[in-house]
Amino acid sequence: MTTTSSRIDHLILLTGFSGAGKSSALKYLEDIGFLWVDNMPIPLIPKLVDQILSEALGSSRVVVGVHLRNQESLSAFHACYNEIIHKAVRFEMVFFEADFDVLISRYRETRRRHPLVRDHTVKEAVAMEMADLEPIRAMADTVVDTSRMTVPALKEHLNQLFHHNSGSDLLVFIRSFGFKFGSNSDADMVLDARFLPNPFYDTSLRAFCGKDPQIIQFLEEDGEALTFIEHLTTLFNYLLPRYRREKKRYFTVDIGCTGGRHRSVYLVERLAGRLREEGYQVILRHRDLDRESLRFAGEK
Secondary structure, three states: OOOOOOOOOEEEEEEEOOOOOHHHHHHHHHHOOOEEEEOOOHHHHHHHHHHHHOOOOOOOEEEEEOOOOOHHHHHHHHHHHHHHOOOOOOEEEEEEEOOHHHHHHHHHHHOOOOOOOOOOOHHHHHHHHHHHHHHHHHHOOEEEEOOOOOHHHHHHHHHHHHHOOOOOOOEEEEEEEEHHHOOOOOOOEEEEOOOOOOHHHOOOOOOOOOOOHHHHHHHHOOOHHHHHHHHHHHHHHHHHHHHHHOOOOEEEEEEEEOOOOOHHHHHHHHHHHHHHHOOOEEEEEEOOHHHHHHHHHHHO
């Protein structure tokens, strides 16, 4: 390639498991300004990039949906990836996934045919695809787990990841969750808050959450939670500038406790406040708080 003036500000190769939401993602990314192309022959993808770079197509943000359904396509994708990564574009690979049981359930509910179903059951096809694509998942810059996402939640997540145009600025996601509901697979770092005293065992505190003053007072009483926050603040003040220097666009931290209602919610709120004071863009998520809130409401 001879040109040095790129017309592509952002190129995304979007791939992942069948049934994980790639088609919905492509349509929404078009809504926020991406030119999208789906399921084109993989060897032609670098040629598309060259065509856009030569200004034959006028778009600065491009997303290409890539479907990997056999060993030939996997080999072609590796060659395509190695070619694109040397071009003068800001490039990242996004991998969509969902839990094994969730993928099977989606195919059963929609009665869609899995693309790998030939002489196999849906369960066998999903398992084969997950095994085949594991090396591709390991190459991805971003993994999006849609297991617990509704379509509106997926749109919001994509909007936060890709709608802003902040160049190399770093976006920090901090999420609380409950270990008893399973952990997320797309976190860059997972922290366990279950060493802190659990307000759940005090029946007068059980129905409150980590945002409430009663829980805050309980957790800060012995000083352990405050000490932990200080250590985390020091850790992230060390790490985040280095990730920013390496042009990392987002960093996801999950903090879990047993149910995702008390300790993890408190810590996420406190840590987010500290990092915002340091000037970082921070987005909060409390994955299981609503789930637990509904349960406690039902007990009243």
